[in-house]
Amino acid sequence: MKPADLIQTLNWRYATKKFDPARKIPADLWDTLEQALVLTPSSFGLQPWKFIVVTDPAVKAKLRAVSWGQPQVEDCSHLVVFTARRNMRSEDIDHYVKRIAEVRDVPEASLSGYADMMKGSIIQGPLSKMVESWTARQAYIALGNFMTCAAALGVDTCPMEGLDPGQYDEILGLVGTDYHTLAICPAGYRSQEDAYAKLAKVRFPKEQVIRYV
Ligand SMILES: Cc1cc2nc3c(=O)[nH]c(=O)nc-3n(C[C@H](O)[C@H](O)[C@H](O)COP(=O)(O)O)c2cc1C
Numbered sequence: 001m002k003p004a005d006l007i008q009t010l011n012w013r014y015a016t017k018k019f020d021p022a023r024k025i026p027a028d029l030w031d032t033l034e035q036a037l038v039l040t041p042s043s044f045g046l047q048p049w050k051f052i053v054v055t056d057p058a059v060k061a062k063l064r065a066v067s068w069g070q071p072q073v074e075d076c077s078h079l080v081v082f083t084a085r086r087n088m089r090s091e092d093i094d095h096y097v098k099r100i101a102e103v104r105d106v107p108e109a110s111l112s113g114y115a116d117m118m119k120g121s122i123i124q125g126p127l128s129k130m131v132e133s134w135t136a137r138q139a140y141i142a143l144g145n146f147m148t149c150a151a152a153l154g155v156d157t158c159p160m161e162g163l164d165p166g167q168y169d170e171i172l173g174l175v176g177t178d179y180h181t182l183a184i185c186p187a188g189y190r191s192q193e194d195a196y197a198k199l200a201k202v203r204f205p206k207e208q209v210i211r212y213v
Helices: 003-012 027-038 057-065 090-104 108-124 126-152 165-171
Strands: 049-054 078-085 179-188
Touching: 003 126, 027 049, 027 078, 027 126, 049 057, 049 126, 057 078, 057 165, 078 126, 090 108, 108 126, 126 179, 165 179
Parallel strands: none
Antiparallel strands: 049 078, 078 179
């Protein structure tokens, strides 16, 4: 990708207000976007999230009713609900360490120092006092990654926090589980009638947001 193409893509992306309900994301393209979600980096690599993909019109309708009535929830092709862990237990870290050992074909014992370091920080250390905000920060990285990857593939999205997370948890069966709803991202194709697509991007000048030291 040429640098100018990247900037063009980032300008093309906008928070889509009106999706074309007739246009669905093809299965192979959607599979690529799921892989992009899975490939999102996270602190220690712990991936304290689950992404719920909603395509069932009946569920979308229920979710729209608890999303300030915003039409993107129903009209999009695929709706991703970003959820993050409410807690982190020692077993969750062991589970991750097992996965590293399996993927990299190394003995689990060789990772005990890394496991202890993670437990020291997340279970006993400073992160234990803010686990929910820490896991949420990880999940928002996935949201950003998802939007940029979607735009690179010509898929429109709209990041959204205008919803009742407690109602989402009820509808999606998350109450009493380790995960809770943070934000959503409808994905699909913009309607040609969405006037927001033509609006200029409102951003502060680079000099006001980037500082050089
Ligand atoms: C975390 C987050 C939550 C947002 N919630 C909503 C929302 O509920 N509804 C909506 O239409 N737009 C929502 N937006 C879109 C922003 O208003 C939009 O991204 C911002 O104005 C910049 O415009 P652009 O994305 O078109 O460049 C949200 C954006 C973010 C990042």
